[in-house]
Amino acid sequence: MKYIFSAIIFTIIFIACNSTEKQEANAQKKYEKTKADLATVEKETPLNFLVVNGGYKKNILRQSVVRATIFNNAKMVTYKDVDVKLSFYSKTGVLLEEDHETIYENVGPGESVKFKSKYFTPKGTDSVGFKIVKATFVK
Structure with a gap:
């Protein structure tokens, strides 16, 4: 009777330890798959993950x-290029001019990059709008 009881307890412990290891292995595989899926989404849709904010002022030479x-x-994912x-607007919201600026720097996950440019904008420019058009990921 003691042997049967001992064998049952040993079997239960063995099964419990084995299932815990399997659960940890499955959790690790699931984590790696999710990580790979997230990286794929970030590589394919950089415009969903990049945000640009800024403003402008006039200098002494009347440049913006x-x-x-x-x-x-x-x-x-790290993005580059x-x-x-840049869209320049009048006080009434009329689009006066558009221009493109390419930033040749790497922008890592959770990081930010600042840039500054000077333009001779049309007379009556009151505000500037920013929109990211494209970016590539660093391999």
Whole structure:
């Protein structure tokens, strides 16, 4: 009777230890798959993870000095060669001119990059709009 009881307890302990190891292995595999899926999504849709904010002011030479910051909200992917479209508007919201600025720097996950440019904008420029057009991921 003692042997049967001991064998049952040993079997239960063996099964319990083995299932814990399997659960940990399955959890690790699931984590790696999720991580790979997230990286794929971030590589394919950089515009969903990059944000640009900024403003402008006039200098002594009547140039518009544009200062902006690009934020990378991705968790795993680093982006480079970010193309930003600058739109110059009048007081009434009429689009006066558009220009592109490419930032040739790496923007890592959770990081930001600042840039500054000078333009001779059309007369009557009151505000500047920023939009990221494209970016590539670092391999």
